[in-house]
Amino acid sequence: MAVRQGEDQVRAALEKVWMTSKPEVLSRLATIERFLASLESGNSNNASRLAAQSAAHRLSGSLGMFGLGEASTCAAEIESMLLHDDSLQAEKMAELLRDLRNMIERRESQDPGRIVHP
């Protein structure tokens, strides 16, 4: 009972952090989306690629803490693509980014009490 109570408190604390961190999370997502747009139009540069890589790294590192394990894995895949020239494919990245945004937005519409941590 005490353990369950402790876990509930932890989930509530994480929910508060999620609420305050959302703008930053969405800003990170936007950084990657801007890079993708520049890649698709042939105007990408190394600085924007590094910024996107850093954003993907941080998303991968943080999303799992808020019950978004699958989104974290998706962000890690994007980070890996950004690290390796031979795997950088705009079409694949666009697909991953769509999935990532959907997962984040789906969390938004959920009842926080139902967010499940594995």
Place this chain on the structure above:
Amino acid sequence: MNQKSDTVRVLIADDDPIVRQAVRSVLETSGAFQVVGEAEDGQTAAELVGRTQPDILLLDLLMPNLPGLEALRAITTAGAEVRTVLLCSAITAKQVLEALQLGARGVVLKRKVVELIPALDAVMRGQYWVESRSISNVVQIVQQLAAENAQLSQPQRRFGLTAREAEIVSFIAQGYMNRDIANSLSITEETVKRHMTNIFNKVGMSNRLELAVFAIEHGLVQK
């Protein structure tokens, strides 16, 4: 542990401020922990361990200016008496073993951050925390990881080991003691020790844990 307040002093090292805030919030749900500092890279983490002397260092693996395991190596080499727990998004069995060799006391995946407080409690009681459970000694962990790796690895090189020596290496990786090996193979403990000396000479390792890690990494663990 802080003698005045009995709180566990924790240093958080992660390059992402959101992660640091989340960890701090989790720890604050319990009155047992006090965050004494935050570091955004490995170099700063190593420096802050010396300055703040925390009971526990929560260390991310992938950080700028000295990755997590390198920071851990620097901290261990400096002789700091901190209990390090890795807090990471993903980690391989090989990295877990390397971290344990470097003195880490546990691994908590970020997606399982709800387990952070039980993990730190276990570590403060002198146990290890790996794969969501408390484990009393490192050999158990090696044994568990060896069993998992045995299903994935196929022996590729034997490093000049005889069939009997390879068999003994496999036992070591699974946490067996000399007496158990002797019983299993119907030989004397003295013979096991002789084999061990030959094995150490051939593979260039100097203790059982190193040998176990080596065996796992090179697929020498037999089913």
